[in-house]
Amino acid sequence: MNETKASAKQLEMAGRAILVGVSTREESPEEVEKGLDELTRLLDTAGGTVFARVTQNKDTFDPRTIIGSGKVKEIADLCEGNEVGLVIFDMELSPSQIRNLEDDIGHDVRVLDRSMLILDIFALHAVSAEGKVQVELAQLKYTAPRLTGHGAEMSRLGGGIGTRGPGESQLESDRRHMQRRIRALEEQLKEMDSNRRTMRQTRDRSGIPRAAIVGYTNAGKSTLLNRLTDAGILAENKLFATLDPTTRQFTLPSGDKLLLTDTVGFIRKLPHHLVSAFRSTLDEAALCDLLLILIDASDPECRSQLECTESLLEELGAGDKPKLYVFNQCDKPEAKEMFALPGKSVQSENTVFISAKTGEGLDDLLVALQRLLHAGKTRATFVIPNARAGVLNQLYAEGAAIESVDYGAEGITVIAVVDDKLRGRLREYDTCPPIREEY
Numbered sequence: 001m002n003e004t005k006a007s008a009k010q011l012e013m014a015g016r017a018i019l020v021g022v023s024t025r026e027e028s029p030e031e032v033e034k035g036l037d038e039l040t041r042l043l044d045t046a047g048g049t050v051f052a053r054v055t056q057n058k059d060t061f062d063p064r065t066i067i068g069s070g071k072v073k074e075i076a077d078l079c080e081g082n083e084v085g086l087v088i089f090d091m092e093l094s095p096s097q098i099r100n101l102e103d104d105i106g107h108d109v110r111v112l113d114r115s116m117l118i119l120d121i122f123a124l125h126a127v128s129a130e131g132k133v134q135v136e137l138a139q140l141k142y143t144a145p146r147l148t149g150h151g152a153e154m155s156r157l158g159g160g161i162g163t164r165g166p167g168e169s170q171l172e173s174d175r176r177h178m179q180r181r182i183r184a185l186e187e188q189l190k191e192m193d194s195n196r197r198t199m200r201q202t203r204d205r206s207g208i209p210r211a212a213i214v215g216y217t218n219a220g221k222s223t224l225l226n227r228l229t230d231a232g233i234l235a236e237n238k239l240f241a242t243l244d245p246t247t248r249q250f251t252l253p254s255g256d257k258l259l260l261t262d263t264v265g266f267i268r269k270l271p272h273h274l275v276s277a278f279r280s281t282l283d284e285a286a287l288c289d290l291l292l293i294l295i296d297a298s299d300p301e302c303r304s305q306l307e308c309t310e311s312l313l314e315e316l317g318a319g320d321k322p323k324l325y326v327f328n329q330c331d332k333p334e335a336k337e338m339f340a341l342p343g344k345s346v347q348s349e350n351t352v353f354i355s356a357k358t359g360e361g362l363d364d365l366l367v368a369l370q371r372l373l374h375a376g377k378t379r380a381t382f383v384i385p386n387a388r389a390g391v392l393n394q395l396y397a398e399g400a401a402i403e404s405v406d407y408g409a410e411g412i413t414v415i416a417v418v419d420d421k422l423r424g425r426l427r428e429y430d431t432c433p434p435i436r437e438e439y
């Protein structure tokens with residue numbers, strides 16, 4: 001056997017997994033099963049296969065091994081003779097819990113948790129320099145302290161779910177070296193973040209409103225941006241296919257321009273380190289003018305996926321942005337059944353049903369987008385004295401759509417579409433404050 005590459009057999013074994021879920025007072029057995037269904041999809045995306053599922057009902061976690069010793073023995077017995085290389089828990093485990101579980105299960109089996117698996121997929125899918133730095137940082141902070149001897153060995157062999165990625169060799173390095181590397185990556189990220197801010201400011205100065213397409217992973221976000229703008233983004237039936245945000249300009253039938261951004265998908269229990277490492281990417285969603293929340297209407301879990309998306313948006317500080325709920329994948333029979341499509345006559349104003357794949361419902365989407373874009377806004381003409389030029393910056397900073405700026409002797413004349421609050425605050429410069437011209 002080649003010493004530096006794992007054999008196909010070794011890799012197959014390393015990817016064959018037992019999934020473990022624990023039902024507590026907070027999580028019912030049905031929820032645990034759904035969690036394991038999602039873990040199966042994550043494992044599939046990472047290139048592994050499920051050998052068996054093991055669940056336990058427990059009021060409190062065993063602090064040493066989460067599950068009880070009888071269950072650990074049951075897993076060890078299942079691993080024996082079945083060429084199982086991985087045991088994956090659908091929750092976060094501490095480094096010592098991983099060590100204890102690996103010791104108790106034996107058979108050279110590696111124990112991973114849900115976050116390590118998600119980080120592994122991010123490592124596989126990272127393309128841009130920024131994406132790679134973000135993933136490596138999250139891996140160094142989360143995965144590295146959890147890797148035991150088995151992990152390092154598979155990583156050296158050139159494979160092994162949970163040990164891949166830009167930080168692969170760093171994961172084995174000593175602690176001091178790792179701390180230095182973490183600081184260096186944080187510095188790099190800071191610089192990338194400031195570049196991103198500059199780009200964002202340039203975009204903001206164009207006055208074109210920005211909309212972010214957000215939603216659960218695999219909802220069809222990239223497919224929609226591709227359909228609307230020929231962006232050519234990779235869209236596939238894998239979780240977290242997109243890590244880097246892509247922005248394209250789009251012109252609505254009314255002639256209004258819009259900057260549309262495809263973003264990284266959300267998932268339940270998104271690892272905390274990943275959220276902080278991807279903060280600047282996720283800010284693309286937080287700093288836009290409106291949100292297109294994409295939902296896979298054919299997924300039986302779409303309601304809980306929407307809840308998860310909304311709570312993550314809240315966490316990112318984007319909870320109160322104007323939102324359009326876009327139920328996608330409506331060409332699928334499951335969606336038609338669940339939402340009684342077609343013929344659904346009552347739709348709330350901010351909800352549309354579409355198929356990014358076939359294009360059905362896109363007209364409704366564009367009309368709804370237009371309505372949202374103009375909701376509560378009016379076109380105003382401000383004359384700002386030259387000595388108060390800072391007010392123009394305020395208009396830019398607060399997201400006014402600026403249509404023209406003329407510098408004259410009497411001051412700066414600005415025509416802009418603004419919301420009522422901003423218009424009220426700039427009343428003294430407003431040439432026509434009492435008349436509300438509906439835009």
Ligand SMILES: Nc1nc2c(ncn2[C@@H]2O[C@H](COP(=O)(O)OP(=O)(O)OP(=O)(O)O)[C@@H](O)[C@H]2O)c(=O)[nH]1
Pocket residue numbers: 216217218219220221222223224234235236237238239240241242243264265266328329330331332354355356357358
């Ligand atoms: N039938 C059907 N399939 C769709 C539709 N929209 C997207 N898909 C499929 O769903 C899968 C996921 O689509 P993506 O566009 O990659 O989804 P995403 O939300 O960008 O996913 P991530 O980037 O992984 O978070 C792909 O296989 C698409 O072809 C749709 O309207 N109908």
Ligand SMILES: [Mg+2]
Pocket residue numbers: 221222223234235241242
């Ligand atoms: Mg995508």
